[in-house]
Amino acid sequence: MSSTAATASSSLRRSVLVSLAGSAIEWYDFFVYASATALVFTKLFFPASDPFAGTLLAFSTFAVGFVVRPVGAALFGHFGDRVGRKPALVTAMLIMGGATTAVGLLPPYSAIGSAAPILLVVLRLVQGLALGGQWGGAVLLVTENAPERRRGFYGSFAQLGVPIALILSNVVFLVVSAALRDDAFLGWGWRIPFLLSIVLVGVALYAQSRVEEHAPDRSRHEGRAPLVELLRRYPRQILFAAGATMVGGTSYYLLAVYLVSYATGHLNQSRGTVLIGVLVSAVVCALVMSAFAAWSDVVGRRRVFLLGAGLLAVWAFPLFWLVESGSPVLVGLGLVVGQAFFAMTYGPSPALFAELFGERVRYTGISLGYQLGSVLGGAFAPIISTTLLAGTNWSGSIALYVIAVCAVSFVAVWFAPARAEGSGVVGHVLVASPGTDDAH
Secondary structure (H helix, E strand, O other): OOHHHHHHHHHHHHHHHHHHHHHHHHHHHHHHHHHHHHHHHHHHHOOOOOHHHHHHHHHHHHHHHHHOHHHHHHHHHHHHHHOOHHHHHHHHHHHHHHHHHHHHOOOOHHHHOOHHHHHHHHHHHHHHHHHHHHHHHHHHHHHOOOOHHHHHHHHHHHHOHHHHHHHHHHHHHHHHHHHOOHHHHHHHHOHHHHHHHHHHHHHHHHHHHHOOOOOOOHHHHOOOOHHHHHHHHOHHHHHHHHHHHHHHHHHHHHHHHHHHHHHHHHOOOOHHHHHHHHHHHHHHHHHHHHHHHHHHHHHOHHHHHHHHHHHHHHHHHHHHHHHHOOOHHHHHHHHHHHHHHHHHHHOOHHHHHHOOOOHHHHHHHHHHHHHHHHHHHHHOHHHHHHHHHHHHOOOHHHHHHHHHHHHHHHHHHHHOOOOOOOOOOOOOOOOOOHHHOOOO
């Protein structure tokens, strides 16, 4: 191997490492909040509410983090397209680490009254702002530097942060809750997972000092602002990316967040049993995601994505039947299969989305499309699910909702263009590969 090739390979490995670690810890911060929402926040920050209203309010604070994510996408996207991918990513990681650590230091409602939920919402907004900018940077750090024929595979490492984060957050909560009595866990133990997020600051500093980025195209500093050019040239691509993201947001937050609350609160199942099921399913998701992404390099991103969306729709009703059985094995089976189908849509997404936009607006484009879809799909999934169950007392209404979202994403990916017009240029800029499905 030549020295140039060795240097490029080493640079790609560092980029993959930072993308994976940064994404995992950043999503860990986001999921720790989700786990605390289902297990802790209803009691500590909304104690005066009845159970249904308290759950709805707690999930509402969870949702506000999504609402601001498109703002973070536009802000960090502008920064990333004009200045560079790495500075935008590092800044997002630092903000997320600080906000999550602050949640771990927040006094409860009993100590400071209504200021507690207000501060909780503010910090959740900061989390959402940071996450809105992190995903695009992590994705482009690897996809723009990956070999053309393996872009799907390498791009999936940014996505692997999601199941790894879910594993980490659930392991931490399982260990802390098992080691402490309920009163100690509610008193101070729940803070430990949040305070551990300070590690993200170290990852950000490593990225700043060790990860190299290709010199930015000087033309990126000329002409219209990235957001303006994006809205003028790529409005359809934004809608396609947002629609495609909805299935992942809805299915994942149903599998990782809502079903924890549903099984422990509505079905009175053991908290530890449900969390273990979520943990095992996340491990399976992490194991198969890169394989599905690599498969998309061979057979096409669309085919793998569409297959996953279709299977998620088919699995919606069986998932609830298995969870409602009360059997730990069947609950775990429902979650494992659901996570595997989710991985089929999520793994190929970075390469699929990156190929929709030109380099000058790519950070802004993939971030905005992804985050808009996350708001529509992930933010309201727990709230809609809670409301549907309360109104119908039938879990099938939630399954029908999941099927409808799967249909939206299926249609979005089916009609999405294969790649951005004029994106096939040389260098590290993306070009169409055999896996981009130029035809349906």
